[in-house]
Amino acid sequence: MPSILMDVDTGIDDALALVYLLSRPEVQVRAITCTAGNVGARQVALNNLALLELCGRQGIEVAIGAEVPLEIPLVTTEETHGPQGMGYAELPPPAQQVSPRHAVDVWVEEARARPGELTGLITGPLTNFALALRREPGLPRLLKGLVIMGGSFNYQGNTTPTAEWNVSVDPHAAKEVFAAYRGLPEDKLPLVCALETTERIELRPEHLRRLGEAAGAGPELVLPGQPDGQLSASGNPLVAALSDAVRFYLEFHRHHGQGYVAHMHDAFAACAAVERTPFATRLATVDVETDSPLLVGTTVADFRGLWGLPPNARIVSGNDPGHCFDELISSVGALARGLGGQ
Template structure:
């Protein structure tokens, strides 16, 4: 990595793993976190704003601007994931209310302002449903001239989690995801295929939970968060989840990617929200008969160096 810090904006729906991503972004010396924008997803958008401000405060972040964004998808009703992230979206850990407040502009306005004012092209990291990003690209297409890359957590090559084939962030707002893929900038898809694999071993989770520093204790509790009915382990391992996408910004060599055509299934039914990734070695009958269509090439993450990203995250957040 060069000596220059990478300008980054995170668009999130702060739940358990978004919080781990924010903590890493604040503490990694190679990242210049310019702004954070919030969207409904893991919980309602006001809860997301509250959680984001709490995490930044606990992490000791400087005055990073935070903005409230879309409270529902472009077309669909909002469908939050409290069954995964707890009623408050943060594992119901009883974290203190933030003293910080969001800025007095909406997320799209803040995104446009921070992207265009950055002296270097920005890396945009959406770890949430892509509603804010779609609205930005449609309302202010000029921003693409100062976007280096979009690294989004979303999609799946193999198995989904919201449905058998659709990942939650894309399924929550498929039309927004489809707009993102036409942004005209380099895109990395950090999907469930790698998301599920980056797990912090229990010994490190235990160390974080025992820390005297509130931010590290918070990280440990978030990593240990589990459905009580599913695990009685007092020191479980914990997935980095969204934080892996931010690790990929700092250390892209930790991913194995392939440039592949990707489209989002938008029709009603069981495949809605699926990221259809074309891994065929040659054209099929549809293309031969002129029925294929141009699909954007996306750098799809197919493999990840798990230990490398776990070490990277721990080193940054613990400052060692």
């Protein structure tokens, strides 16, 4: 049974990643830690708690961690994910409270208590994990594995011409994390889901239509000709929430000349973390630029050993978007069907 410790900055694609993992009956989400990124860390926590309740899964610990990056000011991206991070979706205030534990304590204490059992999945900036490594440098060996959504390698960035969002929010944290994995056995190296493969996971209106059908709620029609901000009429609360969130994301991509699509970076990382979608990898030595004003946040991969340093990452080099969406739609649809119109 996969046991996942998530660190997120929810976020529309983080939300789909979380809902997907909750939809897998064999997956145990051990805890969810929150970092500032798409929105502030406290709003991230509220989003996660509300999603847990929407999915009927109260009782999973949600802990707040770093509210600012290690060394630079926080930049959030409400223009991409909406004022609360959930696009047009407005989730009711959750009844469950945030954990009294700090996110760093969760990472360190859970990994120590369950050595070799937990897979870490980080879909936001790496701030919390960097701080946890400072507290427990043995964390990479205590975890079963680590999956990171972040970076771009020989591929255009989505925040600057060379930098991906999660890394650009806290490049110093990313640099510390990759440095901590240098010299470890290959099976302990982080699986890095970077833009060159996550941007292939393009959610389109047909995917939302299929999700509604899989949930037994009828086709969910989110179409480019509809007015911006039109809300879902679905009687299924989970379908409606995801639809309203994703519509915002589709509109954002269209406004930036990318078409009526939505890149579901984090959902692919979640599928990869539980090995439910195929992918290929390449070993590399990764470092992060933190000093150059022009290139700050750039992730650099040495695939050829030119630096003479051991690998510290397994970078996803190929994936199957069709398979990934089939997995997401069937699994999330089954969860939504089980929730019905309640």
